Amino acid sequence: MLAIDSTRKISFNRSISNGDLVIVYERHDNMKAVTVSEGSVLQNRFGVFKHSDWIGKSFGSKVFSNKGGFVYLLAPTPELWTLVLSHRTQILYIADISFVVMYLEIVTGCVVLESGTGSGSLTTSLARAVAPTGHIYTFDFHEQRAGSARDDFERTGLSSFVSVGVRDIQGEGFPQEFAGLADAVFLDLPQPWLAIPSAAKMLKHDGILCSFSPCIEQVQRSCETVQSNFSDIRTFEVLLRTYEVREEKMESSQVNGNGSNGSLPCKRRQCSGGAGVLTYPTSSVMARPCGEARGHTGYLTFARLK
Amino acid sequence: MCSENKEASSRITWEGCSVLLDINDGDRLVFARLSPAAKLKIGNKNCSLKPLIGCPFGTVFQLDSSSDGPFLSPLQPKGNVNNTEEIKDGQLNGEVRDNRSLIDNNTAQSLTGEDIEDMRRQGAKGDEIIEALIANSATFEKKTSFSQEKYRLKKQKKYAPKVLMRRPVARSICEAYFKKYPLKIGFLRVDTLSLLLSMANVSSNSDILVVDMVGGLVTGAVAERLGGTGYVCNTYLGQAPYSMDIVRIFNLSDEICKRILRCSMSDLLSQKESQQQNLLNDESQSNDQMNVLGGIEEISHSSENAISDLGAENTTLPALRACKAAKAGEKASPEVVDSWKENGFSSLIIAAPDVDTWTLVKDLLPLLSNSAPFAIYHQYLQPLATCMHNLQLGKMAIGLQISEPWLREYQVLPSRTHPCMQMSAFGGYILSGTKICSS
Missing domain, CATH: 3.40.50.150 (Vaccinia Virus protein VP39)
Structure with a gap:
């Protein structure tokens, strides 16, 4: 997913080879991660796609099935990965992720601690931000989940920037070896206040903590705990509203001649021809917010170590 | 002075370094380049930015005065925790004070402007003036602890302004501009x-x-x-x-x-x-690049704080040019x-x-x-x-x-x-x- 070797820049013009991870795009709400394997096939409602047909094609290509159906093959990015990864837990989405990376001031070379790892949605974006010289140390108390996350980072090619540890951060805190080394700490835990004192020990001076909690009661308690060692404590909620765009045909009317109805618009087609009013169909591109949206994800509390 | 390792990742300022100065909790936001000659005007006082060089980002400075004039000194963290504890206790004890007896007739404060000027001339520190104002306020004791804190904060901004030094990164720069410009x-x-x-x-x-x-x-x-x-x-x-x-x-x-x-x-x-x-x-x-390199860029919304020319540019510019070998x-x-x-x-x-x-x-x-x-x-x-x-x-x-x-x-x-x-x-x-x- 990332260009680790500086001589091989990210250029998606590179063609697809055996063993590559590709994102198979059917529609904007239907995508799937597939590892290309020469003898395999992908079967979906559009028919059967042979992987061998994909090899040598450019990323971004349209490929066809035996029945003439098609999908697009995209190069993986953290944003696409978030849409296709297997949900072992509730995950963070792009609005929260991008805000967290920016607000934690994470750049190349940073050391970031995270708990829990969950499904690794945020971790993938954190890794992108610290690469190629920084590192993410992420912890989950669930051994199997940590293992699956490790497999995922291997698959997305991020394993050299991410270390997954099995540890109960609420109970034991972060490992002492990271004391004073972290540029940023991210907590997504049911009782973050239990881990905050340890997080404070891990951070460099002026380093930033972020805690993500779905419930305001958690935020309330975290903020009380954070008071003692941190300043610049701020809590946010960030959401996205999406828009649908359509070209709509609309009739407009124009009064022809000396009609007594002046310039009042005539909306009904029956009017046309009668009373000297002509209608002209015009089309214009219009946008409106989508009817449904994610109404809440969680509150993000940020604080800076004094 | 401008070696490569002292750059974006550094958590300590150096000479020639760019900083965001947050004066009184966001009331004013100023981008400045640190040099021994650079000056910042706070209220009617001009103070040198030299003491900021070599300090960690995140340091809060307080305006003090000495016989040589006003100067900025790092503030030792104190008191904050106690204040919030008090507030919490006040709330938990089911505080009964409210604003029923407050009458806005401008007689609550018995210290006059002249009294305060006298104190200043005698070298009183900002904190001492604030304590005197509180002691001479007829209504302070009747306020709830929340509004007492508000009162204290208001007086602090005026008599003991604080300058918080922030790292200029995408987040802080974007927020500062979004707020002021x-x-x-x-x-x-x-x-x-x-x-x-x-x-x-x-x-x-x-x-x-x-x-x-x-x-x-x-x-x-x-x-x-x-x-x-x-x-x-x-x-x-x-x-x-x-x-x-x-x-x-x-x-x-x-x-x-x-x-x-x-x-x-x-x-x-x-x-x-x-x-x-x-x-x-x-x-x-x-050619637009060269003009901006030196000095101090102020982001300000109010006209009285309009972009201030702080006169430090002429002395600092050559040094900064030498610093910035690579031009973006x-x-x-x-x-x-x-x-x-x-x-x-x-x-x-x-x-x-x-x-x-x-x-x-x-x-x-x-x-x-x-x-x-x-x-x-x-x-x-x-x-x-x-x-x-x-x-x-x-x-x-x-x-x-x-x-x-x-x-x-x-x-x-x-x-x-x-x-x-x-x-x-x-x-x-x-x-x-x-x-x-x-x-």
Whole structure:
């Protein structure tokens, strides 16, 4: 997913080879991660796609099935990965992720601690931000989940920037070896206040903590705990509203001649021809917010170590 | 003094370093470059910024005065914790004080302006004046502990101003401009900027094509993420590059500055051979850079605090020039331009309020490699809607989406948690998508 070797820049013009991870795009709400394997096939409602047909094609290509159906093959990015990864837990989405990376001031070379790892949605974006010289140390108390996350980072090619540890951060805190080394700490835990004192020990001076909690009661308690060692404590909620765009045909009317109805618009087609009013169909591109949206994800509390 | 290791990642200031000064909790935000000669005016006092050199970012300074005049000294953290404890206790004890007996007749304070001036002349510290004001206030004791704290804060701002020194990074720079001078950055809010960087997959070793008509904020933020790898190609229509002033506020290392290149759109769109001729034109570019290098840029909304010329520029400028060996925004060499044409850019970000979105995208999208993501910012919805529609019709991109971020801050206090009373109601729109192979 990332260009680790500086001589091989990210250029998606590179063609697809055996063993590559590709994102198979059917529609904007239907995508799937597939590892290309020469003898395999992908079967979906559009028919059967042979992987061998994909090899040598450019990323971004349209490929066809035996029945003439098609999908697009995209190069993986953290944003696409978030849409296709297997949900072992509730995950963070792009609005929260991008805000967290920016607000934690994470750049190349940073050391970031995270708990829990969950499904690794945020971790993938954190890794992108610290690469190629920084590192993410992420912890989950669930051994199997940590293992699956490790497999995922291997698959997305991020394993050299991410270390997954099995540890109960609420109970034991972060490992002492990271004391004073972290540029940023991210907590997504049911009782973050239990881990905050340890997080404070891990951070460099002026380093930033972020805690993500779905419930305001958690935020309330975290903020009380954070008071003692941190300043610049701020809590946010960030959401996205999406828009649908359509070209709509609309009739407009124009009064022809000396009609007594002046310039009042005539909306009904029956009017046309009668009373000297002509209608002209015009089309214009219009946008409106989508009817449904994610109404809440969680509150993000940020604080800076004094 | 300006060695490479003392740059963006440093948590301690150095001479020639750029800082964001937050005076009295955001009342004033000032970008300054630290030098022994640099001065900052607070109220009617002029104080040197020299004591700030070599201090950790995050330090709070207090204005003190001595026989040599006013000076800034680091504030030892104290008291804060106790104050909040008191407030909490007050709430828990079911405080009964309220504002029923407060009458606004301007007689509560028995100290006169002259009394305060006298105290000052005798060398009283700001904190001492505040204590005297409280002692002489007839109503202070009757206030609730919340309003006592408010009173204290108000007096502190006036008599003991505090200066918080922040690192100038994408987050703080964007927030400062959004708060004080949003027009300059095209009303680009920090969450919107963060989305642009994510949606355009800004990552190390990638070549990002940028149309930045928001003062250089996007260019700087992208360069900060690239961390000295890959390239930011800042492209422009016509002959004159767009201003990149804000890039110089970031403490970008020489290595990172070298990765910010400029190239006109006509050079990018021309065939490879024609490159040579354009070499001649590059002398004329961007004299605007030099003026801004020195001094102090103040972001201010109120007219009384209008951009202040602090007189330090003349003395500091030569030193700063020597410091900034690598200038951000050099013209891209023909070799680099050719490599971009050959490999394609890894992504595209547009923040160009004054150029028609669709015409820009139509020209620039073919410069991207296939499967490259792009993110386009605009204050208005219609240009993005039209652009999205045309991209769909032309089958040029998939995964198209227009999103509008919404950001709400909360006040979190014991028994008094609620959304903040004031919020930004609008942070702009983003059109994002992925380029596909033309069939």
